[in-house]
Amino acid sequence: MNAKSNLEVWLRGPLPDLTPALQPVAHALLQAVEELSAIAPQFPALLLWEKPAGVASVGFHLLHLTGVLDRLFTYARQESLTESQMEYLKNEGVPQEGISFHSLLQQFKSQVDKAINQLKQTDETTLSEIRYVGRAMIPSTQLGLLFHAAEHTQRHLGQLLVTAKVLMAGEKSL
Secondary structure, three states, X not given: XXXXXXXXXXXXXXXXXXXXXXXXXXXXXXXXXXXXXXHOOOOOHHHOOOOXXXXXXXXXXXXXHHHHHHHHHHHHOOOOOOHHHHHHHHHOOOOOOOOOHHHHHHHHHHHHHXXXXXXXXXXXXXXXXXXXXOOOOEEEEHHHHHHHHHHHHHHHHHHHHXXXXXXXXXXXXX
C-alpha cells in the first residue's frame, strides 16, 4: 500500500492539469467521495431516510450534495439552471423508494468527476469575474462559487457522517 493513500487528499499533492488556485476545491470534493465511500459498506439501507431528532436524513444529504454541486458549477459556467435541475432541487428532501446509499453515492461521484473536469478547464484569469446566482441574480465571483461548492460539500458531509453514526449506533443498541 502506498503511504500517500493513508493521507487526506490535500496532503497527497496537486492534481495534474489543475491550476493551483483550484486545487483546494478539488481536494475537498475528492475527500468527500473518499469519506462517503468508507461508510457505504456499513450503512444500513433501512436507515437512509431516517431523521434522528428531526435532522436531515442521510439520503437528503446525499441528494443535496449532488444537486448543489451541479447548481453551483452551472452558475460558475455563467449558465441558468435547467428545468431538470429545478425539479431535482424540489425533490432533494423527498424520500425515494428503492434507491440505495450506493446508488446515491455513485451519482455524487459522477457529479464530482464532472466538477473536477470543469475545474481543469477553468481559466485561472477568469476566477475574479462576476457570476450570478439564482433568479435574484445575486453577484458572486467564479472563485466564490467554486470555493462555496467545496465548503458546502464539506459542511453537509460532516452533517451526514454524524447522522449516519448516530443512526448506526442506535441500530446496534436495539
